[in-house]
Every structure is written in structure tokens, then in C-alpha cells.
Amino acid sequence: MTDDSLPPLSKAEWIVMKIVWQLQKAVAREVSAVAAEENGWSSATVKTLLRRLVQKGYVHTTPVGNGFVYRPAQSASKSLRTAVEGLVGGIVEGATAPVIAHLVRNTQLTSADLDELQALIDEKKQTLEKPQVSTPSKRVSPKSNSSGKRGFQS
Amino acid sequence: MTDDSLPPLSKAEWIVMKIVWQLQKAVAREVSAVAAEENGWSSATVKTLLRRLVQKGYVHTTPVGNGFVYRPAQSASKSLRTAVEGLVGGIVEGATAPVIAHLVRNTQLTSADLDELQALIDEKKQTLEKPQVSTPSKRVSPKSNSSGKRGFQS
DNA sequence: TCGAAACGGGTACAAATGTAGTCGATTCCA
DNA sequence: TGGAATCGACTACATTTGTACCCGTTTCGA
DSSP states (O other): TSSSSOOOHHHHHHHHHHHHHSSSSEEEHHHHHHHHHHHHOOHHHHHHHHHHHHHTSSSEEETTTEEEEEEEESSSHHHHHHHHHHHHHOOOOHHHHHHHHHHHHSOOOHHHHHHHHHHHHHHHOOOOOOOSSSSSOOOOTTTOOOOOOOOOOO | OOOOSSOOOOOHHHHHHHHHHHHEEEEEEHHHHHHHHOOOOOOOHHHHHHHHHHTTTEEEEEEETTTEEESSSHHHHHHHHHHHHHHHHHHTSSSSSHHHHHHHHSSOOOOOHHHHHHHHHHHHHHHHHOTTTTTTOOOOOOSSSSOOSOOOOO
16 A cells, blocks of 8 residues: 555646556657657657656656666556546536446456456345335436535525 | 537536536535535635636526526536546556446446446447457557547447 | 625636756767 | 767746635625
């Protein structure tokens, strides 16, 4: 848990991180090349970002030759999770499900991934079955509810 | 496509939006109260954010009495989806699955949601069993990747 | 009816972020 | 071995974001 509460990534930093995660291990020029191609950034820009990333603890360097080899110091999925959590956190209930669906639909998943998801869903379903069951449970329409955790609204 | 490509939300704006989504409909003072409680923001700050949100098209106002009633002009899930997509897009494969799992685990889902997810997963599994022939799906190479997120489904 | 309180809008300004030039040191190739 | 190419650090500056004051207007209590 050392590398857990890293400072948040800015947008540009996130983009560079994606490249680093992609390459897993690269010298500045390589990262630069990708960034230049995809974003039209000058190598100076990328180097600044890379430096900030190192400062923030997202990227680890190993000296080699004149410069460094850069590699991610935190996994993509962990960072992604944190970032997504930040977005989702405290959001109105019901908004997250469609996003999950969207992600499932548009992500390339292995069958192992799918199996795990399935297991998770089964688990969830069982949890759902025991709470109060009396209501006809018409699916709520997107707007009708708004009580949430914050009740004060007339 | 009217309300689709709205400019991205900054962090503070996102926080205020969450409140607006939560309340669904509120005057400035109400939003302010929540924001003050949760973030310690002055009402002036919230008002600025609210105004920028209106400008960006995320919030719709209706004049009432001295001021306005604010309400979301775009759904939480749509905005969320866009935001999450921005994060995930182009990220190294394999990083998204754990995030999806995490979301499923930590989100309150209705059984309808779970059913839908299940269906999606089944569908996916079938797709996996008969891969389409035209896409060699080379291992990611640093550059030249840009096929995009358009994961086509049947 | 008058003035205090509240409201929203404009304005202001500091901090963070995005973007990049420059420079001395190092490395590599001819 | 000398010079071109790189490298990372430092610096610079425009833009965006975060944060809030002030002010004219509306509302409401006395």
C-alpha cells in the first residue's frame, strides 16, 4: 500500500501514463514518439510530463546510458480504478449501471474475465434476494427518485 | 447529437454536477448548502461553478422568483460514460476488466441491472467462441495502434 | 415604505496544468 | 576524436481551473 494514495493525474499526465503502461518500459524518445504521433506533442512537453509523473510517483526510472528507462510504478488497473471511483463516488444511484454495461459491451474481455464477472453477478443476485421483497418492484424510471443520502429537498 | 459533445467537466464542476444530479432540481442556495457542507466551498464559489456549468450546457435553468431553478441538462450516466471512456480509451488491454469487476462489486445494482449484465456477458462469451477471421489482432505495438474503441457487436 | 438580507451575475486573481524553449552534460557514430 | 544527437533539468508562459469578493437587484420584515 505504499503506492496507493498518489496525487491525482491531470489529463495530459494521464495520456502519457497510458503510453507508459502500453510500452511497459521505454526510454524517453520512445514515449515521445508515441505521444508526438498521437497528440502532436513536442518531445519537450513529453519530457516535462514524464518528469512530473516521476515526481508524483507514477513512473519509476532506471538510469541507463545517458538517460533513463521509464516504467510504470503503479498498475494501470489500479490507477484506473481510483480515477473511476473518483468519478462515480457519491453519484446518484442508478447512474453507474449503464456505465458498467457500456464498459462490458465495449471492452475486450477474456473468457476468464467474463467468468469472473459472471460469478460476481451471481453473488450479487443472491445478496439481493433476501432484503425486502414485497414491492412489485417496477423498475424506477431515471428521474422519479432523488432522495438518496441527502434527504433535504422538497 | 445536440447534448452529446459537451465540453469536459473540470474536477470542481464535476462535484457540483453530482450535487445537481442528486437534487435533480434545486435553487442555488440548496446546491450551495450541500457543497458547503461537503467541500467547504463558499456560496460564491458554487455560484461560479453553477454558472460555468450552465454555460457548458450541463445545467438548465428556469427563472423563478429572484433566481433560478437549476436542473441537469444531461443525464448522470451519459456524462459518466463519457468521462469513463476518456479514461479507459486506449488503455492497455487487461486493465479494464478489474475495474469493471470492482464496479460491479461496489455498486448497488438492481436485479434488472444484473440481468442485463448477465445477458451481455453471455453474448460476449459467444462472440469469443467464434472469433471473426479478418482481425489478426496483433500484440499491441507501441505505435500504429489506432483502431479505436469501436468494438463492434454483431 | 425603508432598509437589511439574500440572490445571481460579473469580475478578479491565484494555483494548477498544458506546452515548449534552452542549456550543460553525455553518448554515439564517422 | 570531434561533432551531432540525446538526455534530463530548469525555466517560461498561456490557458484552465479553483476560489471568492463586490455590486446592482429583488425580497421581506418592521
